[in-house]
Amino acid sequence: MMSTMLDYIEQESEALTVILQEYQQKLAPVKAYLETRPVNKIMILATGSSYNAALCARYYFEEHFGILVDIKEPYNFTYYERVDPATDMVIAVTQSGKSSSTLAAMKKVQALSIPVFCLTSSPASPAAKQADGILDINTGLESVGYVTRGFSATVLNLLLIALMVAENRGLVTQAERAESLASLKDAAQAIPGVIDKTNAFIIRHRQHFIQASRFVAIGYGALTGVAKECETKFTETVRLPSGGFELEAYMHGPYLEANASHTLFFIEDRPHARSAALRDYMRPAVDAVFTVTLAAENNDENTLALDFPLTHNFAPLLLIVPFQLLAFNISAAKGIDLSVRIFDDFDKVLKSKI
Numbered sequence: 001m002m003s004t005m006l007d008y009i010e011q012e013s014e015a016l017t018v019i020l021q022e023y024q025q026k027l028a029p030v031k032a033y034l035e036t037r038p039v040n041k042i043m044i045l046a047t048g049s050s051y052n053a054a055l056c057a058r059y060y061f062e063e064h065f066g067i068l069v070d071i072k073e074p075y076n077f078t079y080y081e082r083v084d085p086a087t088d089m090v091i092a093v094t095q096s097g098k099s100s101s102t103l104a105a106m107k108k109v110q111a112l113s114i115p116v117f118c119l120t121s122s123p124a125s126p127a128a129k130q131a132d133g134i135l136d137i138n139t140g141l142e143s144v145g146y147v148t149r150g151f152s153a154t155v156l157n158l159l160l161i162a163l164m165v166a167e168n169r170g171l172v173t174q175a176e177r178a179e180s181l182a183s184l185k186d187a188a189q190a191i192p193g194v195i196d197k198t199n200a201f202i203i204r205h206r207q208h209f210i211q212a213s214r215f216v217a218i219g220y221g222a223l224t225g226v227a228k229e230c231e232t233k234f235t236e237t238v239r240l241p242s243g244g245f246e247l248e249a250y251m252h253g254p255y256l257e258a259n260a261s262h263t264l265f266f267i268e269d270r271p272h273a274r275s276a277a278l279r280d281y282m283r284p285a286v287d288a289v290f291t292v293t294l295a296a297e298n299n300d301e302n303t304l305a306l307d308f309p310l311t312h313n314f315a316p317l318l319l320i321v322p323f324q325l326l327a328f329n330i331s332a333a334k335g336i337d338l339s340v341r342i343f344d345d346f347d348k349v350l351k352s353k354i
């Protein structure tokens with residue numbers, strides 16, 4: 001039987017655990033490259049969910065270790081942008097390995113005699129073949145195009161690359177490295193519990209989610225990537241207007257569209273004063289505000305409290321799961337069959353995937 005999006009979400013815990021066990025082999029080209037030069041600045045080329053995954057991981061590089069990261073949309077990079085001469089390493093992230101814009105951007109970098117790594121779920125794909133080093137996400141491809149397991153696995157691989165670069169540069173002690181790996185393992189193993197809590201939350205608010213007509217997710221720091229992936233996943237599956245915003249950016253224009261038909265999600269790794277202030281301000285203006293947080297229960301029925309403290313930069317690994325489940329459940333409740341392709345000739349006509 002064909003796997004569903006729900007099957008892939010349920011496989012995340014095991015998939016992340018395997019990645020943690022095997023990343024030294026799967027990401028070996030990174031280690032070999034680091035032996036040739038120290039890396040201080042990385043350029044990531046990615047689009048869609050892969051771009052969102054890079055947003056989730058970037059602050060572990062940057063805020064935690066001081067390793068600079070530029071994330072670029074491949075199409076604009078190819079036609080309008082240049083490589084910063086300070087760039088030490090280029091990683092193209094494409095789960096399918098078939099995104100044409102990412103492939104074209106890789107070729108532009110390589111034409112400058114700069115090597116490009118490809119982080120992909122498909123080591124036999126065109127982008128992987130084009131790469132100077134293949135970094136295997138180590139999950140295999142998903143038969144459902146609306147990736148979930150692959151998204152979480154991409155975030156984890158990028159976090160592990162950050163750790164490898166930091167280790168090479170002497171930015172992390174062996175004790176901190178071991179502690180970080182243990183924390184990532186704990187997070188992977190916490191996913192089944194997150195799924196249970198989310199299922200109870202979805203049952204509680206099912207009627208609301210089914211009739212909602214506009215979804216907005218708001219996050220800060222690494223959680224901006226979670227908000228953006230909520231936008232991507234809801235748009236792809238629920239197929240209603242859905243937006244994902246950085247907290248402060250939402251306050252500069254987007255809030256003005258709010259009305260009584262909006263459902264707002266606030267994404268928090270712990271109690272966050274600025275997020276709470278915006279939530280309190282917006283509550284009377286919209287249909288409902290929900291909070292998805294790693295903090296403990298607070299008796300608010302509109303809060304999904306995962307009660308699993310985690311450092312900010314690892315929080316996306318757990319906080320994305322409720323949005324993946326919401327996307328699956330709301331689309332199912334609306335009778336959308338995700339196994340039926342729509343716009344079936346899109347790639348053939350637009351050639352966005354080869």
Ligand SMILES: O=P(O)(O)OC[C@H]1O[C@](O)(CO)[C@@H](O)[C@@H]1O
Pocket residue numbers: 047048049050093094095096097098099102145146147232236352353
């Ligand atoms: O990571 P990839 O395979 O380059 O895909 C990027 C994006 O393209 C899509 O597959 C749509 O074509 C999205 O679902 C995905 O986020």
